[in-house]
Amino acid sequence: MKTLALSLTAALLASTAAAQTLNPAPAPGLWETQFKLTVNGQDLSAAMNNAMAAALKDLPPDQRAMAEQMMKAQGGAMMGGPQQECLSAETAKRRSDARSMLADLQEDAPHCRYEPVKISGGTVSFKGRCNDPDGFSGDIAGEMTMGSAKAWTGRWTGTGRMAGDMGSMPGLKVAADGRVQMAWNGSGRWLGASCGNVKPE
Numbered sequence: 001m002k003t004l005a006l007s008l009t010a011a012l013l014a015s016t017a018a019a020q021t022l023n024p025a026p027a028p029g030l031w032e033t034q035f036k037l038t039v040n041g042q043d044l045s046a047a048m049n050n051a052m053a054a055a056l057k058d059l060p061p062d063q064r065a066m067a068e069q070m071m072k073a074q075g076g077a078m079m080g081g082p083q084q085e086c087l088s089a090e091t092a093k094r095r096s097d098a099r100s101m102l103a104d105l106q107e108d109a110p111h112c113r114y115e116p117v118k119i120s121g122g123t124v125s126f127k128g129r130c131n132d133p134d135g136f137s138g139d140i141a142g143e144m145t146m147g148s149a150k151a152w153t154g155r156w157t158g159t160g161r162m163a164g165d166m167g168s169m170p171g172l173k174v175a176a177d178g179r180v181q182m183a184w185n186g187s188g189r190w191l192g193a194s195c196g197n198v199k200p201e
Contacts, residue, residue, distance in 0.1 A: 024122075024149040025096030028089045029193040034082045035186035039162075040175075045081075086195035111135070122146050130160070137161050142184070150190035158182040 037044045056064050087095070094104075114128035127141040138160010146152050161178040 023096075024146055026087060026092050026146075026152070026188075027149040027190050027193075028087050028092040030191040030195045030198060031085045031087060031188050032082050032191055033085060033186065033188040035184060038183045039180050041181075084191070084198050086198040086200040088200040091201045111137075112140075130158075132163070134163055136180075136182070137163070138180075151188065153187045155183070155185045157184075 056067055059067065109130070111132035112128055112130040114126055118125045123143055123145045125141075125143040127139070129139055131137045136158060138158055140156055140158040142154065142156025144152060144154035159181050162180045163178065
């Protein structure tokens with residue numbers, strides 16, 4: 001699910017295929033992004049937390065402490081909480097180029113294909129289809145808005161089926177045939193030109 005969410009985040013930023021460049025382009029520097037993903041109206045982060053708590057419950061204390069420390073270090077990105085990313089000038093330029101972004105998107109999400117997009121003002125709309133035998137297969141549609149070079153918001157919805165053991169997560173209800181309706185909402189904001197200890201992308 002982390003890969004799916006990150007790939008679709010890229011899709012929001014990459015869905016300017018009908019244009020040559022994104023206008024305005026994201027500013028280089030330190031960015032903070034966050035998202036929320038729901039499955040059949042249920043918060044996926046809460047379901048994942050429940051699943052992890054259940055998995056950790058039976059571990060020996062030393063192994064549990066080590067696992068909790070690792071999850072704490074990585075949890076923001078995995079659970080959709082705030083995470084920081086440093087965009088170099090080169091990466092920011094690449095992310096403003098539609099062809100480059102679509103190439104990156106296809107590399108990150110090879111099972112998804114996207115329709116030509118519609119651009120209206122600062123808003124980019126897209127739709128597509130994913131066919132991942134080990135993940136999500138179905139139709140997606142969404143939009144992304146660059147409010148300025150220092151802020152963006154986005155959302156998408158997907159209807160289809162999810163392969164794997166998602167239905168076994170504590171607190172997450174999925175139909176027996178794996179059918180799901182997903183909704184993603186995300187945002188990003190520029191924090192400053194200096195990235196501090198965050199390594200550039």
